[in-house]
Each structure stands twice: as C-alpha cells, then as structure tokens.
Amino acid sequence: MNDKLKMLDRSKCVADDNEYAGKLLIIKTSSLKEEFRQPYFQYFYATSGFGCYPDKLGGKVFGKFLADGEECCFRRSDFMGVADKEKLPQWAKTRIEQFTSPKMRIRVFQIDDCKDKNKRMFMSYENVMKSANVDPEIYHQVYGGVVNCSDIESVFSLCNTECPPGYYGHSMSVSDVVEICDGNDKGFYYCDHIGFQKIDFDISKVERSDMLRVLICETGKEPYEAEIRDELKAKQNVVGGLIEPVYFAEDNNALIYCDEEFLLKGCEPNRNAGVVTIHGTFMVVGNGENEYGEGIEVSLTDEQIKKYSEMFRYPLIYMTNEELADNQVEEQDDGISQV
Template sequence: MMNDELKMLDRSKCIEDDNEYAGKLLIIKPSSLKEEYRQPYFQYFYAASGFGCYPDKLGGKVFGKFLADGEECCFRRSDFIGVADKEKLPQWAKTRFEQLTAPKMRIRVFQIDDSLDNNKRMFMSYDNAMKKGGVDSLIYRQVYGGIVNCSDIESVFALCNNDPPPGYCGHSLSVSDVVEIEDGDDPGFYYCDSIGFKKVPFDIEQTDHMEMLHVLIIENGKEPYEAEIRNELKAKQSVVGGLIEPVYFADNNEALIYCDEEFLLKDYAPNRKVGDTIIHGTFMVIGNGMNSHGEMTDFSLTDDQIDDYWEMFRYPLIYMTKEELADNQAEVPDEGISQI
C-alpha cells in the first residue's frame, strides 16, 4: 500500500482535551514525523511522562512510545495535534492501547493431583486443610505460569474461571488451589479458600513442575510473553485454540511455531508474518530437538532463544478492515491487511 493512498489523521480524530497528556494516546502532527514515517499508523503516540505532559510546566518534552511499533522516544508538546478520541480508533489501535495500559501480573497456578490425594484434600477449605497438617506441596502439580492482565488475586480468580489464559491446563480455579504471585507488592503463595485467599508456606521444588515447558506465546495485539505450560497435548492445543500445526521458521530448526491448523477456516485475525506466511490467531514458539532416544520432541526455549524470538515477533501486524480502510483512503484495496 502506497503511503500517499492513506489520509493522515487530523483534529477530527481528537477529543477536546489539551490539558494533561500523561497516560493518554496522542496524535502527532504529520509535519513532526520524518518523511518515511508519515503514515497514520505512526501518528499514534502513547505519552508516559515528561514536563511536556502538563501545560503549566516549564519543560516541553513528552516521553513515550509509538503505538505502531513500541519504539520509545520523545517529542515536544507542540508536536501533537491533541488527545486521540478512543471512539474513533481503528480496532488494531484500540486493542494495542488496551494492552499497553492493562495491568500485568506474573503468576503460577498449582492444583492437587488426584492420584496423590490420599487424604482427600482437594477442594478442602483452608481451616480444614490446617487441621489435616497444612498445605502439602508434595501433592500439587503446576498447571500454568505466565503473565496475565490482572491487578490483584481476585481478578486472577475471575480470569481462571471465565477466560483462562492460553496454555492453562487445569480445572477452573477453586478451593485448595494455590496461586503464586511472582511480582508486585506482596509476592508469595496464596491458598484459595471458600472465601478469599490465605497466604501460605509452599515449596515449589516439591511439586510436579519439572515437565513444564518454557514457551513464548504471541497473541493478537500483544507483545510476546514467556509462559510455562505442561508438556501435554491438551495444554498446547489450549494455546492455539484448536488442533496444533507446526510451522518451521528457524534456520537450524531448533525452534518451531505451533498455530491452529484451521485458523483460516475459523476467521482469526492476522497476527504476525513468518517468512512469506501470515499466521492468524494466537500461536506459540517452542524449542525443538532430539531426545535421548533419537526422537524429535518439544523442549523449553533457552533464555537466549526467548530474547531472540521476543524481538523477532515483537510487533503485531497492523490489520484494518475494509470498512476502516475506506475511512482512511479514497478506494478500498482488495487486501484488507496492511503492515509496517
């Protein structure tokens, strides 16, 4: 798509709000962008900090990042047309802005393994568990680990019951489950009680967690994130939303992608471009190698691989429907996908 086919954003895409800019999505003046970046995609800028965010401060710099590719930089307050009207954002921008501003927590979830539950502690309240000798780490298995868009443990409970994260491989979060909060103000292990949670001592090294695979999950509109999933078909299928299809992309084949083999039939939105292929819907990157029996199998990604593939798949495709493109250019092209 040629740049001059697109109409640049103007004041009509802004709200009447020229006061504080911090934490808001702004629209950059076309004249303030380098010529090669004069596309409407690059006019969206998330303002994070700087004296320029406030009209009564002496300094004029606004620090933040481009919504299109996440590059961090700064502009002067005078470089902006105004604050973007959220009601007039294309869907890709809405999704990316929501993800950029959403709360994030790193968690692990542990559930009792029924085959080890000799004293029938599954779904037992905290008080009754204490009467039985406390929380026994030895009978738990890890069912998930990763970054979720939650602000507290109560929202983790709601998420794992209503819309479990990709790779979650267990029952809905319930009484006797243990949630580890890995970051935040009060990290630790929390026992799910009949009402609320109780912080408890818990030894992850005693749990069944060695079979967890460290993978990179790539969702539409999100930056990639590391997750821990069980080395089970059910867990891998839960990431992609259906039957897994391998896609080889690494030169040495030491990693591969799993996506939903029916992503076109299911009309998933385009996510990332891999070589000449555009993958739709959520997918993951996983290690690939040979086990001690000479068989090709899945492995955890190394830290270096996670860093490399995070950078490789950092930027989602910018996808606009034909209706959205019609609002931004004179004629609607045959292809409803544009990318940077």
C-alpha cells in the same frame, strides 16, 4: 498496509484536553520522518515528561508508538492533541487496551488426584491446617504466565471464565495455590472458600518436570514467556484448535505451533514468521530430539526467549475493509478511462 491512506488531522482529536500523561496523542505529520509518514505512526501513547502539562517548564513528552511499541520522546509542539477514542480504528483500540491493562506474572498449582491420599482436594484452609500444613508434594503445576489482572481476586475470576492460553487444569477452586511472581504481593496463596490465605509453599517439591517454557504471542499483545504442560491438549488450548507446526528458525532449534484452521476460522493476522503470516494466537517452543533421535518439544532457553521476544515484538496492524475505505485517499480524476 496501503500507502495511500489519509494522514490523521485535528478532526480525530478531542477538544480542550491539555494534559497528556497516560493518554493517546496524535503526532503532526510534519514531525514524522518521511519514511514514517503513515497514519498508524501518528498514534503515540504518552507516559511522562514535563511536556505532558501545559503549565510546566520543559516541553518533552516521553512515551511509545502505538504501532510498534518503540519508546522515544517528542516536543509538546509536535502533537495535534489527544486522540478521540470514539474515532479510533479497532486495531488501535485493542492495542491501547493492552498498553493500559494491568499485568501480573503468576503460576497456578492444583492437587494431583493420584497423590491425594488424605483427600485434601477442595478442602478449606482451616481444615487442612488442623491436620497438617499445605503439602506441595501432592501438587502439580497447571499454568504459568502473564495475565491481564490487577489482583488475585481477578485471577480467580479469569480462571473461572476465560482461562489464559495454555491453562490445563480445572477451573480455579478451593485448595488451589496461586503464586504471584512479582511486586508487593509476591508469594503463594491458598484458595479458600472465601478469599485467599498467604502460605509457605516450597515450589521445589512440586511436580513440574512436564512443564515447557514457551513464548506466547496473542493477537495485538506483546509476546510473553509462559509455562505450559507438555500435553497435546495444553498446546491446543494455546492456539484455540488443532496445532500446526511452522518451521521458521534458521538453526531449526525452535518452531511455532499455530491453529491449522486459522484461515477457515477468520482469525486476524498476528505476526509474520519468515514468508508466512500467522493468524490468531501462536506459541514458540524449542525443537529437540530424544535419546532415540525422535523430534520432541523442549523448553526455550533464556537466549531464545530474548531472541524471539524481539523477533515477534510487533503485532501486525490489521484494518477492516470498511476502515480502509474510510481512510483511503481519493485519487483525482485525470479524464482518462478504460473501456
């Protein structure tokens, strides 16, 4: 990032917006430590604190920096005001959208055609229940991960339009089972002709032996744990093209898969992995060996998930040439020119 960028001023704020909770604020330059006096560190997403309200005692505003997600607090007097959404650079718009978007951790199961002896695929819940219960033994898992959805209906829409990275199955349809892994709606749901039916579903009986536990890093998003099929097409679906390995771990027990054509496709910079800058969505997977000493992908351990989530926690800040030009500090003409 260029170190001669203009610091943000009040012209980047909206007028007369005094309540700060749930809003993007701009920190005064004087309130930042010298080493952090860059315009991208002036953006601060406020979450709570009495300082968010002008009529309450106490002046603390809690939240996190938009640039790297680090949580901290400032005094209300440290802010110029609320950022004008119309004047945000694209990286900030993308990141604030991720901060505020709903998130759900889910799994998706679909009937394995080879095991479907009674032809239950695409059968309504009513007809399935006439003969027997939903049988988990004929299902296999096609996806597991975090999606930007607020409810199960939006999960259905997502899996029929722009499936999440690593999703390896048909578009969501009748007879599919969705697991909501957290929250008040936690449980298993059968996709019916209209809506979903909550069901009992023993996940231990589902075919899941070919699932890999990986870490997915999308551009502008926080890394998240996912479960994908150990299939080439599933891995290609994560990165959006032909997979290319990047070896970055000191102990060589993990590797990155990215799109080998990310530069040709003009993908935005995502994260640094050692000396390599990865563009576009990538995933981290375990690097192991089979009984014959051949290299294979393996699931990440809990320790690795934690380690690499922290390593790749902060997405890179990418500004277009136009945005850089608009924010560039003009150097004063000292009368010296080159011939």
